[in-house]
Amino acid sequence: MASNWRWFHQLGSPKWFFEKSAKWLPWLWALFFILLGLGLYHSLWVSPQDYQQGHSVRIMYIHVPVAALSMVGYVAMAIACTIGLVWKMKMAFAAARAIAPVGAAMTFLALFTGAVWGKPTWGTWWEWDARLTSELLLFFLYLGFIALHSSFSERNKADKAASVLALVGVINVPIIYFSVKWWNTLHQGYSLGTGGVADEFKPALFIMIAAIYVLFANLVIMRLRAEVLLREQKARWVADWAKGSEKGVKR
Amino acid sequence: MNGWANSLQEFLAMGKHGDYVWASYGMTLLVFVLLFVWFRYMLKSLRSQVQSRLQTDDQEASSAKARKLKVDKA
Numbered sequence: 421m422a423s424n425w426r427w428f429h430q431l432g433s434p435k436w437f438f439e440k441s442a443k444w445l446p447w448l449w450a451l452f453f454i455l456l457g458l459g460l461y462h463s464l465w466v467s468p469q470d471y472q473q474g475h476s477v478r479i480m481y482i483h484v485p486v487a488a489l490s491m492v493g494y495v496a497m498a499i500a501c502t503i504g505l506v507w508k509m510k511m512a513f514a515a516a517r518a519i520a521p522v523g524a525a526m527t528f529l530a531l532f533t534g535a536v537w538g539k540p541t542w543g544t545w546w547e548w549d550a551r552l553t554s555e556l557l558l559f560f561l562y563l564g565f566i567a568l569h570s571s572f573s574e575r576n577k578a579d580k581a582a583s584v585l586a587l588v589g590v591i592n593v594p595i596i597y598f599s600v601k602w603w604n605t606l607h608q609g610y611s612l613g614t615g616g617v618a619d620e621f622k623p624a625l626f627i628m629i630a631a632i633y634v635l636f637a638n639l640v641i642m643r644l645r646a647e648v649l650l651r652e653q654k655a656r657w658v659a660d661w662a663k664g665s666e667k668g669v670k671r
Numbered sequence: 672m673n674g675w676a677n678s679l680q681e682f683l684a685m686g687k688h689g690d691y692v693w694a695s696y697g698m699t700l701l702v703f704v705l706l707f708v709w710f711r712y713m714l715k716s717l718r719s720q721v722q723s724r725l726q727t728d729d730q731e732a733s734s735a736k737a738r739k740l741k742v743d744k745a
Contacts, residue, residue, distance in 0.1 A: 464682075464696075465674040475685035479695045486699070525702050533695040540691050639706050646713040653721065662721035 432511045434648045435657045441641050448638050455631035462624035470621075479537040481624050484611050485632035487530035490558060491593050493523030493636060497565070498590040501583035513579035514651055516586065517569060518644035522636055524562035530555055542606060550599040551607035554592055561589035575651065 430436045463481035470477035497519040504512035534552065535545040546552065565582050572578035600609050611617050617625060652658050676682035685692050 465676075468675060469686065474688050476688040476691050478685070478688075478692050482695050482699050522706065525706055529699050529702055532698050536691050536695050536698075540688055635703065639703070639710065642707070642710040642714070646710060646717060649714065649717040649721070653717075658721055659725055662718050662725060 432509050434511060434514070434652045435655070437511065438645060438648050438652075438657075438661070441645055445638065445641060448634060448641070452631060452634040452638060455627060455634060459624065459627040459631045462627055467624040468620055473541055476537060476540045477621070479533055480611065480617070480621070481628040483530060483533040483537055484625060485629045486526045486533065487555070488629060489632055489636050490523060490527040490530050490555070491596060493519055493526055494558060494561070494586075494593055495590065497523060498586050501586045504579060505583050505587075510651065511648075513583070514647045515640070515644055516565075516583065517579075518640050518647050520562055520565050520569070521643060522639045524559060524566070525639075526632075526636065527555065527559040527562055531559060547606050549606040550603035551596065554596040554599055557592055558589075558596060561585070561592060564589075 459481070463478055467478065467481070469475045497516045500512045500516040500519065503509050504516065531552075534555070538547075539545050565586055568585055569578045569582040572581060600607050609616075611625070649658060674682075683689055683693075
């Protein structure tokens with residue numbers, strides 16, 4: 421019975437995560453660079469230009485993946501906060517805190533590449549369109565989560581207060597997602613699914629989405645390793661790790 | 672598979688959209704490299720902090736022992 425859930429309990433162990441993630445990261449980075457190489461080759465070289473947008477369509481191969489991850493990241497953060505609040509799992513709070521800066525970076529890039537893509541395509545850097553405004557709100561939610569978390573000196577209180585903010589803010593995610601349907605103002609419709617991009621753009625887009633997913637995971641794992649050390653600094657295994665790395669035996 | 676450009680200049684110019692495309696890719700690269708460097712620095716800084724704390728702990732432990740020895744002698 422318990423064996424099905426063993427991975428979950430193991431993930432709840434900071435020591436287990438810290439040791440295992442050191443072994444995962446080199447493979448995950450290798451996977452990322454393979455995907456990135458393939459993705460850039462397709463998005464900058466193989467993929468044709470759009471008959472209307474010209475070469476600016478290549479911005480899509482960055483914009484769509486980072487925008488997707490900005491929302492996926494927020495949902496993942498909210499799920500981690502829920503697990504933390506309901507099951508009092510400390511690693512879940514640590515994970516939420518680790519996701520926040522990476523998610524904020526994804527959101528910033530979605531806004532930036534969107535603006536840079538908007539200028540040649542719509543003739544404007546910014547418009548208070550529903551999609552753009554709700555994505556900007558997402559950026560402030562990430563920053564708010566980080567600011568609120570760091571405003572408490574006691575970590576337990578910080579985790580709880582920031583989690584409440586994350587859960588209230590999650591209502592914004594479906595608003596971003598459906599905004600192009602509900603308020604059909606400026607932003608174009610879905611890139612994926614029916615009526616989305618033409619087939620010749622798909623290989624580059626799918627590979628870049630996969631690459632950015634892996635990159636997101638890698639950066640969150642890196643940040644989470646630091647977060648685990650911060651939270652477990654008094655634990656014996658942390659001392660052992662610091663001593664081991666001094667001799668260059670363990671990383 | 673063949674690419675679309677016939678020269679490096681044509682590739683870099685991307686029609687009239689080169690600035691926009693390269694600004695997007697460049698900013699993305701910059702942000703992710705910054706995150707990577709920052710997180711790496713965090714881990715290294717935490718490791719050296721733990722190490723220096725362990726050293727002070729050792730020193731305190733040994734000086735406590737030294738005091739004890741003195742007491743024993745006297």
